[in-house]
Amino acid sequence: MKRVAITDVAEAAGVSRSTVSNYLNRPEILSPATSKRIARAIDELGFVPSDAARKISSGDTRTIGYVAFEFTNPFSGVIADAIERRAAENGRTVMIGNSAGSTSRQLEYLELFERKRVSGLIIATLDEIEPRLAEMRRRGTPSVITGRSATTPDQASVSAADSAGGYLAARHLLDIGRRRLAFVGGPFSVKQVSERFDGASRAVQEVSGASLTVLRADDRSMNAGFAAGVEMASRRDQLPDGVFAVNDMVGLGVVRGLTSFGIDVPRDVAVIGFDGDEIAAVSAIPLSTISTPGEAIGETAYDLLLSELGEPVRTFDSRQQIVDPELIVRASTAGDAADAHTLERPSSSGPLDTERPYS
Template sequence: MKRVAITDVALAAGVSRSTVSNYLNRPEIVSAGARDRIARAISELGFVPSEAARNISSGDSNTIGYVAFEFTNPFSGVIADAIERRAAETGRTVMIGNSAGSAERQLEYLQLFERKRVAGIIVATVDELEPQLAAMRDRGTASVITGRISGNPQQASVSAADAEGGYLAAQHLLDLGRRRLAFVGGPFSVQQVSERFDGASRAVRAVPDASLTVLRADERTMNAGFAAGVEMATRGDQLPDGVFAVNDLVGLGVVRGLTSFGVDVPRDVAVIGFDGDEIAAVSAIPLSTISTPGEAIGEAAFDMLLQEIDGTAESSATRHRVIPPQLVVRASTAGDAADQGQSAPAERPRSA
């Protein structure tokens, strides 16, 4: 992946390197004809102006970029910590941006990192990014996406098995005899959310007398979970007896909302989350969860990015990795009888 340098633009436009530099920094002193030729050359070559002058010609950098999904979720911090640790071990640094679940901010950070001429980018995707990342790859910036598996064999990706984890969460509730299940999360435009819900739906469809309703919690925060818990406890219709929260923060909020109105967790309502955050294990009612090791995701993403940068990825098959989930049973579903550290290996989802 050869980066287009300022000298390439100068050669294509038939001007000096300093004229291209003036066009980028002081266009008013460049003649109209030269400006037109330089603009055409930049467009045709796909040149990206760099804010790091020392990298304009060489394209060398020991810095990588990481665009996190949302730092309100501790899971993002675990991934970021693993990436930074692996970077330090290999003599690199990390620039971090937080998209906060915004597709616009995500794209802004990608453009910023490319202008900074980072060696490569890890991005926790909010939405479909393959076309933009493919164009960046053609211009010399390698990338790895996290949060879902890419449909493009050339786009490296690492993800938790979200659909499998959703299946495990719902199946755990069903195995406890719960039949009126609720899914709390959103929005479904986020692939991780939709896949977790789809996995839970497959488990529920296999049980004739089971049902699954949805309570939206698009912010995926503890406050959003609390509001959903209060709504369930006070709306007057039949209370669900099992809740699958899209992440642990939402799950903790649901528990707090339910118990604040006298609902017993887990006797009346069993609650399970997703991610495996440490805070879930030490809450007043420890939260059962589907654990997806963020450290393993961060380390795998970093190592895959180095292979993309160095061009050592052996095949398209090595560009995609799925981290299996694990069911962790705690008091929010099993009460005092639960072994607080009990874990069960993840199983492949059965056909619904």
């Protein structure tokens, strides 16, 4: 059955297509007689006005766009849920796109959302995209970056203190006596990854005799973590005694890979992740983590976007908001073996071993 179009209504009413459009969007400018003919045609044909068409002409002021980083990581879902919940409270809706770690897909979603004329954007960005967002802002679409701090004062952002979180993770491993640390993650072109590694490096530099190696896991998934754990277990002569995984999914995979080959976690290798995903708390060996409050990030991002739209629901002292991470200790780094290690006091001149035998 053919869907009735606006041109069918125009033909039946004996008016132009633009006159029907005016009837739907600006009826006050039409004469009563013209309005009556169009109303009769709509009723007889069973025409249903296209809400999408009206939004294209006027801009969708009640919808925002959210481009997620990677939904394979539950942390993205926590942020998205917080954004949607705040939007619902405010009478808005959210269109969601998943870049899945692809720069090209990220740009495609930006173009799509701008064509849809959403009122604003929240984006978990992969790379330096601020010039593009500045162009969109000049054309009337403000935005908020999540996951990393903006580099320009005009760009709003909400981020976790990734470098501080990386420092906390490595410092915890060092504090329980671990000295041969490995960082599992990548790629380092992703700012969040490089900052977490830099923070861990700072902690290692504080302890004499400590070292830090790198094992790449560029897709940051549980499968990548499992492969890394298997590789470490197969090279026992270079087995680290502490692992900092770039996120909890990688960390859970590392634990599974190590234990599959008889490596005891945490006795032989202590493992800590990053993000604070709920699944990390209920795994067979609950994973220690650096928790960043995804719910707070999502809510803050939404509220900050409303401020950019001139509809503030709370006051911000800066366009760049940073949330502090928190260490959560669980079984993957706790236990008798961890307690048996002795803690060496930090040394500001301690060497940093940045060789990457697993790379």
